[in-house]
Amino acid sequence: MSHKKLINDPLKVADELVEGLVEAYNGDCVLVGQRSLALSNIPDGKVALLVGGGSGHEPIYHGLVGRNLADGAACGDIFAAPPPDIVLEATQAVNRGKGVLYLYGNYAGDVMNFDMGAELAGDDDIEVRTVLIWDDVCSAPPTQKNNRRGIAGLVPIVKLAGAASQSAGSLDELEATTRKAVLQTRSVGVSMSPGSIPATGKPTFDIDESMIGLGMGIHGEPGVAEIPMTTADDLTPRMLDLIFEDFEKDDEVEALAAGDEIVFFVNSLGSTTMMECLIALRKAREILDAKGLKTYDVIVGPLVTCQEMAGISFSVTRLDDELKRLWELPCQSVCFTKMEGRYGG
Amino acid sequence: MPKETLSPAECRDMMLAVADAIIAAEPVLTDADRALGDGDHGIGMSRGMNAVKDKLAGQEFESVEKVFTTMGMAMMSSMGGASGAVFGTLFRAGGKALTGAESFGSRELAAFFTAASEGVQTRGGAKVGDKTMVDSLAPAAEKAVAVAESGLPEAIAAVADAAESGKEASKDMIATMGRAKTLGEKTLGHPDAGAVSVTIILSAMRDYIVAA
Structure with a gap:
């Protein structure tokens, strides 16, 4: 049995849900480039936190852009990582000169696309670091964390990283605190x-x-x-x-x-x-x-x-x-x- | 009459035929991926190839390189996901290896697939035997080098066969990459969906060249 979905063009689902999400933010967030969200008032000199991933898992990841949370999100198509050009657009939108921390779930597609986005951002002289989320203990043994998937633990992790980013003096500092939140x-x-x-x-x-x-x-x-x-x-x-x-x-x-x-x-x-x-x-x-x-x-x-x-x-x-x-x-x-x-x- | 070399316009037409072949195969790719992944490979590839058609159809290209790199960028940007990254890389890396080439013949075929295979393996970290698209792409690249001095119709037929054999061999492999890896031995008997896409791309290239 297929589910009754209240949608329009099935191929525009991701674009249209992000447009709706911007409305839900009611001015706190703006749509950037093709399909990214950024907070509308990121202070100059802030170490930025960028999250992202495939759409279809709402309200994450794009719903975690917010006050004392993530500064922006690069939104992919349904269950697919955002392409590098979208990651770049989001990176440029949140960067305030102190670098950008990428924080997302450990999936092959996300890693490849965010890495390509980071390479493009490097061409723009934006410093990027990456922390992967791998909280799913059933996806691989503790000795193989690089094979673990990121699941719901991302919510407390992004909450903690977002809070840390408000006062982090450097990208190093934010990265260290975020890694601790992931580890725990x-x-x-x-x-x-x-x-x-x-x-x-x-x-x-x-x-x-x-x-x-x-x-x-x-x-x-x-x-x-x-x-x-x-x-x-x-x-x-x-x-x-x-x-x-x-x-x-x-x-x-x-x-x-x-x-x-x-x-x-x-x-x-x-x-x-x-x-x-x-x-x-x-x-x-x-x-x-x-x-x-x-x-x-x-x-x-x-x-x-x-x-x-x-x-x-x-x-x-x-x-x-x-x-x-x-x-x-x-x-x-x-x-x-x-x-x-x-x-x- | 089959052609020995293709002009940029003919390369464009060949890749438009490739795009149509992938779009037509969407249900096949969806089913192949559902056995091993989350079933979105067909939609992603189809979306990417529709974007390719938008960027290629009716456009004039100054070089064969540009046809392939434009195709790669269109796939990468429109698809996202692991597929967008690796298939976009396939055409971008392959295309960049053709800098300065005035036409596309057997030597260019070899240069293209050698660079494409290396580029995809570097980006995705997969190697032969991991049950990924590399299992059809790498043997295709090896064959392309081996037949680089043959005529283009003969060469592309051999390369398409090598990709097909590689895809078939992937049925006997256990996935170690991407979402399928957690299925372990359950992946036995199914070909990798990305490897299926590579064979469809090469078959469509062969059909165009042989009939051109």
């Missing part, structure tokens, strides 16, 4: 049914009605196992265990320990409802609390999606003093808005 963020996703490609209506992958893809990526890349469909309370600890194990096995970080402060994010891949996310969150908090982890803040909702894909992901970001201070900064965008401090703080 780990996610696990599951999928129950596929999303569809808007232009064809075809599903992005096949999965048996009675199965769950454990560790499946946001485009339906296979994870660690297909398991029989089960309950929220059965699935939740299995997902969290994969995150705990990863912190334990990875030599680059300490294991999660009692007293650690974390941000916990329950993401819906699209059609999984808030109701289901909340039921999972309820069980997850019970487990996190039992482990002695202090859940400093919670995010819940459909922020990293793949059309009507059914599934959820959990992301854990461990905060140290620096990251906690950055987390407390308020931020505002179409994708993610928070007040100063934290919920319940």
Whole structure:
């Protein structure tokens, strides 16, 4: 069955959604070049933060351009990385003379196109650094982080990097803090049914009605196992265990320990409802609390999606003093808005 | 009558025929990619080739180089994604190797595919055996060098055959690159969608040259 999509020309979906996104920003953001967004008031001398990736996963990545968040986004076509000329246009639009940090998910197409964009920016004497997001612990072992995919953990990571970019004195400083946020963020996703490609209506992958893809990526890349469909309370600890194990096995970080402060994010891949996310969150908090982890803040909702894909992901970001201070900064965008401090703080 | 060399205008017409062949093969490419990736390769290639038609049709080109580099830029800009980067690089890198060439013959065919294959491998980091487009492009490039002294119709036929054999060989490979790599052994039995595109491009070039 193909989904009823309220669209116009299927080949103009990405362009038209970005035009709509600019309207949602109501003046805070402007459309740049062919298909990029940039904040309308980036101060001179600011170290700039540029995010980006394929469209179709709204509200990320382009919805993370905002106050104390990213300065701009290079938007690709549906599920496809932005081409180098779009990356260049976005880079030029956000550059204020202190260099630009590229922050995006580790996918082959994104890496190739952003690298070509960086080469073009270099011809313009704009200094560019790149930090890749690779939070999906099911996509490769901790010793092969260059093979890991970036999934929902991008939301807390971009939030922290955006906050850091407000006061970063140099590109070096922003890069270092952003790398720390990436290192301390780990996610696990599951999928129950596929999303569809808007232009064809075809599903992005096949999965048996009675199965769950454990560790499946946001485009339906296979994870660690297909398991029989089960309950929220059965699935939740299995997902969290994969995150705990990863912190334990990875030599680059300490294991999660009692007293650690974390941000916990329950993401819906699209059609999984808030109701289901909340039921999972309820069980997850019970487990996190039992482990002695202090859940400093919670995010819940459909922020990293793949059309009507059914599934959820959990992301854990461990905060140290620096990251906690950055987390407390308020931020505002179409994708993610928070007040100063934290919920319940 | 088959041609031994192509003028810039004939190169343009050949690549317009290539564009039409890829656009017609969109469903085939979509199905090939759905088996291994997220199924968007056909749409991406079709979009890229429509952009190529916009940039090439009715235009005069001063050199054969310009035909191919224009095609590469059109694909890169319109497609994005991994496909846009690697197919754009294929035509841009291949085209740049033809600087100064007044026409396109067997030697230019060899120079084009040698540079295209190197350019794609450098950009994407893939090598032969990784189950990517390189598995049809690299053998095509090797064959093109081997037949560089043959007539163009004979050479392009041999090169197209080499690409086809390479694509078939990719069925027995396990993907190690891109989104397909996480499928591991499940990729056995399916050809790489990018390798399928390379064979369609070369078949259309052969059909144009043999019939020209």
